[in-house]
Amino acid sequence: MPLTTIADEARIALDTVADRATGLLSPSLRVGVTGLSRAGKTVFISALVHNLVHGGRLPMFEAQSSGRISRAFLEHQPDDAVPRFQYEDHISALIDQRIWPDSTRAISELRLTIEYESASAWGRMFSRGKLALDIVDYPGEWLLDLPLIGKDFATFSQEALELSKLPGRQDVAHDWISLAQSIDPNQDADEVLARRLFETFAAYLKACKEETRALSTLPPGRFLMPGDLDGSPALTFGPLINLTEGKVRAGSMQAMMERRFEAYKTHVIKPFFREHIARLDRQIVLVDAMQAINAGPEAVADLERALTEILECFRPGRTNFLTSFFTRKIDRILIAATKADHIHHESHDRLQAIVRRLTERAISRADFSGAMVDVVAMAAVRATREGSVTRGRETLPVIIGTPMEGETIGTDTFDGKTETAIFPGDLPETPAALFRKGDEKPENEPNIRFVRFRPPALERTAEGVTLSLPHIRLDRALQFLMGDQLA
Ligand code: GDP
Numbered sequence: 001m002p003l004t005t006i007a008d009e010a011r012i013a014l015d016t017v018a019d020r021a022t023g024l025l026s027p028s029l030r031v032g033v034t035g036l037s038r039a040g041k042t043v044f045i046s047a048l049v050h051n052l053v054h055g056g057r058l059p060m061f062e063a064q065s066s067g068r069i070s071r072a073f074l075e076h077q078p079d080d081a082v083p084r085f086q087y088e089d090h091i092s093a094l095i096d097q098r099i100w101p102d103s104t105r106a107i108s109e110l111r112l113t114i115e116y117e118s119a120s121a122w123g124r125m126f127s128r129g130k131l132a133l134d135i136v137d138y139p140g141e142w143l144l145d146l147p148l149i150g151k152d153f154a155t156f157s158q159e160a161l162e163l164s165k166l167p168g169r170q171d172v173a174h175d176w177i178s179l180a181q182s183i184d185p186n187q188d189a190d191e192v193l194a195r196r197l198f199e200t201f202a203a204y205l206k207a208c209k210e211e212t213r214a215l216s217t218l219p220p221g222r223f224l225m226p227g228d229l230d231g232s233p234a235l236t237f238g239p240l241i242n243l244t245e246g247k248v249r250a251g252s253m254q255a256m257m258e259r260r261f262e263a264y265k266t267h268v269i270k271p272f273f274r275e276h277i278a279r280l281d282r283q284i285v286l287v288d289a290m291q292a293i294n295a296g297p298e299a300v301a302d303l304e305r306a307l308t309e310i311l312e313c314f315r316p317g318r319t320n321f322l323t324s325f326f327t328r329k330i331d332r333i334l335i336a337a338t339k340a341d342h343i344h345h346e347s348h349d350r351l352q353a354i355v356r357r358l359t360e361r362a363i364s365r366a367d368f369s370g371a372m373v374d375v376v377a378m379a380a381v382r383a384t385r386e387g388s389v390t391r392g393r394e395t396l397p398v399i400i401g402t403p404m405e406g407e408t409i410g411t412d413t414f415d416g417k418t419e420t421a422i423f424p425g426d427l428p429e430t431p432a433a434l435f436r437k438g439d440e441k442p443e444n445e446p447n448i449r450f451v452r453f454r455p456p457a458l459e460r461t462a463e464g465v466t467l468s469l470p471h472i473r474l475d476r477a478l479q480f481l482m483g484d485q486l487a
Pocket residue numbers: 035036037038039040041042043044100101102103104338339340341342378379380381382383452453
């Protein structure tokens with residue numbers, strides 16, 4: 001089934017021509033920032049902007065480290081219908097209060113203008129360079145909805161049932177399954193029953209996301225992240241079991257659910273794709289791999305499934321919006337494992353290797369010709385520093401930071417004020433150790449001690465200048481995402 005209609009394509013074409021026209025006046029780069037909830041999108045965007053505006057230490061981001069960026073500043077964003085990313089509030093939380101900012105709940109946007117000097121004598125001859133960087137923040141849950149466009153209600157229901165039988169889901173799916181089984185799809189449509197079906201299905205999806213399960217593939221995405229559709233009738237549906245094949249009786253429960261599912265695709269998924277995703281030039285996908293690793297092999301397998309689906313959405317070379325002759329194409333995708341400051345630097349490469357392994361199959365299966373895909377392990381905000389502790393004859397690498405108030409390890413509860421050294425545990429040397437082979441358990445289950453730290457206190461130089469937010473490999477991410485645009 002085609003993912004789009006000719007009318008959709010034409011509308012995108014017009015939007016894109018308009019974008020390009022604006023682009024002629026001042027070159028712009030639209031970078032999408034996504035990832036499942038709490039992956040670190042808000043923290044990443046805040047740290048990125050702060051480091052650019054305040055000339056942070058970014059040795060691997062060549063335009064900045066060579067001193068070619070003369071100024072970076074915020075400007076009005078071009079899209080009036082999209083809320084602005086609340087940068088000032090988030091930075092004030094991070095720096096003044098040393099608390100983590102409010103997470104992404106819907107789409108938002110920010111425009112940062114970067115003035116720079118071209119690296120080539122040729123470029124310098126013509127003008128001072130200016131790049132408008134449009135950063136688009138949106139929940140990864142919404143992206144995971146895109147594959148639904150190609151599915152009908154029967155396929156959606158069938159896949160929901162199959163997923164619910166996987167280990168790690170069965171026990172929490174129970175209420176939804178027993179309700180769905182009690183509904184005869186041919187019975188008269190019933191609004192109250194439809195709401196109950198939605199509520200039990202959404203409750204099951206939410207339970208799958210809890211920390212101990214940390215599952216990722218949970219469509220429909222708006223059931224978890226409703227944005228402005230919270231409480232809206234567009235969401236009042238859910239998958240049914242034992243569907244009638246062939247002609248569905250008008251006025252039946254099945255007919256009602258089918259209609260609402262189609263409405264969700266038409267009025268929620270497609271406009272989001274058309275208005276936002278199809279206009280992106282670059283994309284970063286943030287992944288909290290450590291949370292999945294800690295939750296066990298089911299969560300790791302599920303994260304792999306989600307990443308495969310996410311990457312499919314950006315795949316050029318297949319018949320979808322992105323391949324349309326007129327549209328822009330995403331030509332760089334960065335998969336970034338976040339929060340690397342929770343582990344010692346010796347494990348950073350291991351974390352990167354794990355995420356590379358998680359996306360390997362998706363990347364090799366999909367035809368990414370024309371698009372560069374890379375993987376990095378990073379911390380947009382580094383809340384810890386490293387040290388070592390001697391125990392007997394052994395020297396152990398530790399990380400030092402201020403655990404959040406109320407965090408515990410064993411019998412210790414932290415007060416949110418005292419700096420503490422923590423042995424973070426090790427990631428396995430080879431990624432294979434994390435994956436199930438058939439029914440076998442992984443060879444050795446990793447045990448990372450995951451403590452939430454407060455954001456760092458900013459250092460001051462001898463002259464009293466406050467330095468920018470510290471990070472790990474944020475500069476590499478920036479170089480990959482936009483280095484070539486500032487050449
Ligand atoms: P979002 O839902 O993707 O917007 O996620 P947030 O950016 O709000 O991040 C969720 C939580 O992850 C934060 O409240 C922090 O506790 C933690 N976090 C995110 N990024 C980092 C990071 O770079 N370092 C550390 N130590 N914690 C982070």
